[in-house]
Amino acid sequence: MLSIGIAILAIAVSLIGIIQLCATDPKRLRAHRKASQNRTPHDARGIGRVTGRDRSGERRRLAIFLLIGPALLQLQALQFGAFLLWLGALPVLAWLIILYWEALEPWLNRRIPAIIRREGITSS
Amino acid sequence: MIKLSRERTLRVLDVHGWSGVLLGLALYVVVFTGAIAVFADELGLWSVSGRDVQSPLTQSIDRHVRPLSGQVDERYLEDVNLFNNPAGELVVFFHTHETTPNGQIEDIGVRYRLDAKTGEVLARDEGYGKDLPDDPASALERFLVDLHVNLHAPDPWGLYLTGILGLVLLVSAISGIILHRHLIKDMFLSPRQSSRALKARDQHNLAATWSVPFSIILALTGAFFSFAISLGLPVIAMTAFGGDQEKMIETLIGVPEPGDETPHQLANLDTILAKSKSMTGTDPVFLSVIHWGRADAKALTFHWPHGGDINATQHQFDAASGEYLGSKPRIGTQPSTGNTLFNLISALHFGNFAGWFSKLIWLVLGLALCYVTLSGLQLWVIRREAEQQWQWMAKALSTVGYGLPFSLVTASIAFLFAQGLGWSSAWPAWGFLLGSAACVLVARRTSDLTSLNATFRQWLGWSLLSLPVLRTLSSGELWVFLLQAGNVWVILLDLTWIFLGLYYLRKEPRSVPSLTEAPAC
Numbered sequence: 110m111l112s113i114g115i116a117i118l119a120i121a122v123s124l125i126g127i128i129q130l131c132a133t134d135p136k137r138l139r140a141h142r143k144a145s146q147n148r149t150p151h152d153a154r155g156i157g158r159v160t161g162r163d164r165s166g167e168r169r170r171l172a173i174f175l176l177i178g179p180a181l182l183q184l185q186a187l188q189f190g191a192f193l194l195w196l197g198a199l200p201v202l203a204w205l206i207i208l209y210w211e212a213l214e215p216w217l218n219r220r221i222p223a224i225i226r227r228e229g230i231t232s233s
Numbered sequence: 234m235i236k237l238s239r240e241r242t243l244r245v246l247d248v249h250g251w252s253g254v255l256l257g258l259a260l261y262v263v264v265f266t267g268a269i270a271v272f273a274d275e276l277g278l279w280s281v282s283g284r285d286v287q288s289p290l291t292q293s294i295d296r297h298v299r300p301l302s303g304q305v306d307e308r309y310l311e312d313v314n315l316f317n318n319p320a321g322e323l324v325v326f327f328h329t330h331e332t333t334p335n336g337q338i339e340d341i342g343v344r345y346r347l348d349a350k351t352g353e354v355l356a357r358d359e360g361y362g363k364d365l366p367d368d369p370a371s372a373l374e375r376f377l378v379d380l381h382v383n384l385h386a387p388d389p390w391g392l393y394l395t396g397i398l399g400l401v402l403l404v405s406a407i408s409g410i411i412l413h414r415h416l417i418k419d420m421f422l423s424p425r426q427s428s429r430a431l432k433a434r435d436q437h438n439l440a441a442t443w444s445v446p447f448s449i450i451l452a453l454t455g456a457f458f459s460f461a462i463s464l465g466l467p468v469i470a471m472t473a474f475g476g477d478q479e480k481m482i483e484t485l486i487g488v489p490e491p492g493d494e495t496p497h498q499l500a501n502l503d504t505i506l507a508k509s510k511s512m513t514g515t516d517p518v519f520l521s522v523i524h525w526g527r528a529d530a531k532a533l534t535f536h537w538p539h540g541g542d543i544n545a546t547q548h549q550f551d552a553a554s555g556e557y558l559g560s561k562p563r564i565g566t567q568p569s570t571g572n573t574l575f576n577l578i579s580a581l582h583f584g585n586f587a588g589w590f591s592k593l594i595w596l597v598l599g600l601a602l603c604y605v606t607l608s609g610l611q612l613w614v615i616r617r618e619a620e621q622q623w624q625w626m627a628k629a630l631s632t633v634g635y636g637l638p639f640s641l642v643t644a645s646i647a648f649l650f651a652q653g654l655g656w657s658s659a660w661p662a663w664g665f666l667l668g669s670a671a672c673v674l675v676a677r678r679t680s681d682l683t684s685l686n687a688t689f690r691q692w693l694g695w696s697l698l699s700l701p702v703l704r705t706l707s708s709g710e711l712w713v714f715l716l717q718a719g720n721v722w723v724i725l726l727d728l729t730w731i732f733l734g735l736y737y738l739r740k741e742p743r744s745v746p747s748l749t750e751a752p753a754c
Contacts, residue, residue: 111541112541112587113587113590116587116590127421130421131421131423189543190538190542190543190586190591191541193543193580193581193586193587194590194594197447197584197591197595197598200444200446200447200598200601201597203420203443204439204440204443204601207420207422207423207443208424208436208440210423211423211426
């Protein structure tokens with residue numbers, strides 16, 4: 110049960126990292142959305158607009174740390190069972206989150222505005 | 234990012250596509266049944282509507298088993314295996330190892346099936362292990378596992394085939410990585426919505442990218458198990474043991490060398506099992522006694538992984554005195570790198586190291602891999618929609634994609650009928666074949682793919698819904714009785730079938746994506 114508990118905690122932290130990575134909206138994602146969502150020129154400019162100081166790089170580094178950190182900690186603590194659970198569960202959850210990101214993003218924006226609110230996430 | 238010239242990219246794309254086209258559907262069968270087989274024990278339990286005794290090996294079995302040792306040929310006391318079947322009956326196999334006329338080492342002996350509580354002998358069979366009749370209570374579980382392990386093809390060809398499929402999976406995963414130029418960035422991109430074809434491609438890429446680590450792990454471990462048994466062991470026997478397979482097996486398993494052959498009373502098996510349980514904190518699931526009735530007798534107990542450990546454990550006892558001799562590696566007699574690697578490969582392939590939690594994760598990972606396989610094949614068809622000769626594949630994709638789960642359900646239905654009416658344990662195979670034949674027939678008669686998919690969904694939905702009803706009718710076990718006996722898994726699986734059945738009946742079939750579709754703008 111201990112390994113399951115550790116794994117659930119690690120998965121939760123890594124998922125925050127994944128959500129943060131999706132939310133930091135790198136250039137390619139912006140271009141990708143611009144092309145895919147068929148926005149008007151006005152909207153398209155809105156996507157690229159950044160308010161305040163651009164701290165996306167810092168947030169991406171933090172996100173990567175949140176994503177990988179739990180795995181390193183589990184290996185360091187020789188919690189191989191928990192690590193394998195993390196390794197198995199994370200890809201599936203990450204896949205589902207990104208697959209349904211279009212639906213999840215507005216919900217997250219409403220619920221956790223402090224975590225993801227910049228870089229055009231709510232620009233449209 | 235891997236930069237390739239256009240020619241090389243096309244070549245890798247060909248390797249990726251053709252490996253999938255040639256063996257993708259067989260790979261889907263192996264991966265899907267493997268994903269389901271993660272819960273084989275629970276499915277076995279469900280198929281017999283639970284058991285009265287949850288841990289048969291922790292009951293007082295010594296008084297039931299000891300008298301049987303006097304009823305078998307003395308040479309069969311060389312090796313005795315004790316375990317339980319899904320119905321909670323105790324299986325005791327007194328046997329020795331003999332070389333068959335075709336040069337294979339086989340177990341030969343007497344197998345008893347006992348009521349774990351009363352010790353009543355329910356069945357007695359004698360002969361070579363492979364020739365003994367199938368245990369009817371394990372028939373469904375066995376059918377599913379064999380379909381995954383060797384596609385029910387004869388040995389060793391079935392193992393060769395599943396081993397090759399493992400390598401195909403590896404080739405697809407590696408060629409996919411090479412083809413995918415922006416692998417890391419695209420991992421965090423949601424599928425494009427502009428057209429259904431683009432969306433389908435992005436969905437395939439996204440699922441494939443996230444399942445790459447598991448694909449590689451599964452491919453390597455699966456190929457290892459297939460080829461280790463079919464090729465590796467014979468090669469080792471030839472090169473390191475001069476062709477003596479028995480000696481090789483004894484060395485690998487770590488069978489103790491014969492010592493004092495003086496007749497000696499066996500220690501109480503219940504005491505040995507209780508000691509093993511108290512040391513590990515879990516119930517033993519398997520007991521093996523070597524050299525029963527001799528002074529050099531040894532007993533070996535097997536426990537599933539527990540307490541955060543990913544390894545299953547074995548404990549050795551002096552079966553003459555009952556003294557604990559220490560834990561024993563699964564390979565050889567001393568801890569070794571080979572044993573550690575074997576344990577790791579087992580944990581990664583079977584996913585049972587943390588009970589139902591890890592099994593659930595492995596099930597979902599397996600299903601994700603099925604999605605990758607089918608969506609990849611669908612992309613192949615979409616790209617060739619103008620070529621008439623490829624249209625059969627779209628139909629084959631639907632037929633196998635829906636037909637496999639449907640045929641597994643019909644196999645279960647056949648098992649439940651067979652159980653209720655006392656038929657042969659071969660009925661799951663007949664049920665599977667009938668289900669498959671029905672799918673092929675309806676696919677031949679239906680030209681429109683969307684209506685074919687709708688038909689399959691209806692079939693799958695109704696057949697899934699019928700499972701809990703048929704199980705209850707065949708066994709008479711209602712949920713209230715199951716709860717009282719602690720058979721929660723049976724209820725959970727009943728609920729799962731109901732949920733999945735309703736899902737397939739309610740969900741509208743999607744129209745097949747097309748390259749020529751106009752973007753959804």
